Amino acid sequence: MSQPKLLHYTLDPTSRLVRLMCAEYGVDVELVHIKAWRREPDFLEVNPSGDVPVLHVDDQLTLVGASAVIYFVEEQFGAQPVLLPTDPIGRAETRRLVDWTLNKLADDVTRYIVEEKYIKNDLPGGTPDTSVLRAARANLTEHLTYFNYLLATRRWLAGDEMTLADFALAAQISTLDYLSEMPWDTVPEVKDWYQRLKSRPAFRTLLLDRVVGMPASANYADLDF
Amino acid sequence: MSQPKLLHYTLDPTSRLVRLMCAEYGVDVELVHIKAWRREPDFLEVNPSGDVPVLHVDDQLTLVGASAVIYFVEEQFGAQPVLLPTDPIGRAETRRLVDWTLNKLADDVTRYIVEEKYIKNDLPGGTPDTSVLRAARANLTEHLTYFNYLLATRRWLAGDEMTLADFALAAQISTLDYLSEMPWDTVPEVKDWYQRLKSRPAFRTLLLDRVVGMPASANYADLDF
Numbered sequence: 001m002s003q004p005k006l007l008h009y010t011l012d013p014t015s016r017l018v019r020l021m022c023a024e025y026g027v028d029v030e031l032v033h034i035k036a037w038r039r040e041p042d043f044l045e046v047n048p049s050g051d052v053p054v055l056h057v058d059d060q061l062t063l064v065g066a067s068a069v070i071y072f073v074e075e076q077f078g079a080q081p082v083l084l085p086t087d088p089i090g091r092a093e094t095r096r097l098v099d100w101t102l103n104k105l106a107d108d109v110t111r112y113i114v115e116e117k118y119i120k121n122d123l124p125g126g127t128p129d130t131s132v133l134r135a136a137r138a139n140l141t142e143h144l145t146y147f148n149y150l151l152a153t154r155r156w157l158a159g160d161e162m163t164l165a166d167f168a169l170a171a172q173i174s175t176l177d178y179l180s181e182m183p184w185d186t187v188p189e190v191k192d193w194y195q196r197l198k199s200r201p202a203f204r205t206l207l208l209d210r211v212v213g214m215p216a217s218a219n220y221a222d223l224d225f
Numbered sequence: 226m227s228q229p230k231l232l233h234y235t236l237d238p239t240s241r242l243v244r245l246m247c248a249e250y251g252v253d254v255e256l257v258h259i260k261a262w263r264r265e266p267d268f269l270e271v272n273p274s275g276d277v278p279v280l281h282v283d284d285q286l287t288l289v290g291a292s293a294v295i296y297f298v299e300e301q302f303g304a305q306p307v308l309l310p311t312d313p314i315g316r317a318e319t320r321r322l323v324d325w326t327l328n329k330l331a332d333d334v335t336r337y338i339v340e341e342k343y344i345k346n347d348l349p350g351g352t353p354d355t356s357v358l359r360a361a362r363a364n365l366t367e368h369l370t371y372f373n374y375l376l377a378t379r380r381w382l383a384g385d386e387m388t389l390a391d392f393a394l395a396a397q398i399s400t401l402d403y404l405s406e407m408p409w410d411t412v413p414e415v416k417d418w419y420q421r422l423k424s425r426p427a428f429r430t431l432l433l434d435r436v437v438g439m440p441a442s443a444n445y446a447d448l449d450f
Contacts (some may be wrong), residue, residue: 048371049329061314065321067292072317089286092297096290103328104274146273 005030007054010211011118011178013110014066014102015053017171018073023202025077037119066102074164083164093158097165101172105143110172112136117179121214137181144187151189170197174206180217199223230255232279235436236343236403238335239291239327240278242396243298248427250302262344291327299389308389318383322390326397330368335397337361342404346439362406369412376414395422399431405442424448
């Protein structure tokens with residue numbers, strides 16, 4: 001297999017999830033930064049839905065769509081132990097929380113914050129809409145309260161073992177943290193959990209990220225924050 | 226295994242997908258109608274995200290979240306031939322289109338139409354917002370154009386074989402069709418494909434649905450429309 005190529009942009013949380021998975025599985029991926037929001041015709045031809053991640057595995061195989069990419073990586077690159085549990089109950093709980101994270105948390109919170117604080121920088125006359133940011137932050141509080149509650153009773157998000165659900169949530173949180181949007185002091189269980197994840201070698205790929213003209217939050221790359 | 230119990234409401238497209246899958250796999254499911262949008266505390270305790278489908282498999286196992294339910298049904302109830310292809314390329318294309326359908330099509334179109342025309346009937350003073358319906362219909366045209374294009378070159382949505390992607394899209398379309406929102410004459414390839422699916426025995430479960438006080442479109446249950 002030639003080296004896979006990931007079309008992504010730095011703060012896209014789902015691309016970050018794919019990067020985390022590949023790093024965890026020891027698969028070296030070439031990263032190609034693409035301003036997906038510009039909806040260039042060349043890119044739309046590759047992915048009519050116009051979003052990242054897109055994974056080129058080889059000339060014959062291009063994967064588009066979050067689940068397509070994520071579960072391909074899980075099934076084809078996944079070593080033991082795998083991130084998707086093998087028992088039906090663990091699988092279901094993992095998928096429930098992956099869904100929650102990739103759809104609800106992303107749709108209620110992360111995409112607005114990324115749009116307002118990051119993408120709008122690239123658009124003519126784009127300035128963040130504070131009312132949108134305020135709504136996203138209120139939604140974030142609700143989501144974090146739930147995750148904090150789960151993590152008060154479980155070592156990892158979906159149970160006793162680390163799963164894809166942990167990586168999915170950590171990827172979203174890493175984007176929010178970069179943009180100084182994580183109210184760490186209010187969610188100690190989430191903070192403790194994130195600290196454990198952050199110190200995994202796979203996480204280094206994200207912690208080295210830098211967006212030109214937009215420094216990360218002060219403790220973004222600190223393992224002890 | 227005792228008889229599984231599906232919490233759903235009649236026109237919820239994701240619940241319809243689960244019903245189609247169970248019917249295709251010959252699994253008899255008890256249907257329990259629930260007005261999920263009322264967000265009753267008892268139901269939120271079962272599913273904090275407050276949506277259907279929820280599948281009670283037995284006392285030990287309750288599945289919530291679209292992917293959790295769907296892939297559980299696929300993995301545990303699925304006979305040969307399965308709806309998720311075994312080859313990596315077919316799997317990825319199927320997941321791409323399932324994602325598209327369950328997230329984009331549902332979020333751009335179906336949930337608005339269901340909210341305005343169906344759920345609002347249950348809310349005090351709820352009348353459909355015509356500007357929302359207009360926007361949803363415009364989005365629907367774009368989505369259908371893409372699916373019509375795909376189906377002009379493929380027998381089934383994801384390729385040569387019928388997959389979960391076909392069921393996922395058909396479930397959404399069956400809801401739109403019930404509510405007289407399918408512009409059949411403009412998308413002949415989609416119509417031809419839907420006709421093939423509609424004549425499968427699994428589809429009967431949906432075609433018998435009736436919502437009190439809200440008759441289905443004239444040809445909703447016709448196999449030749």
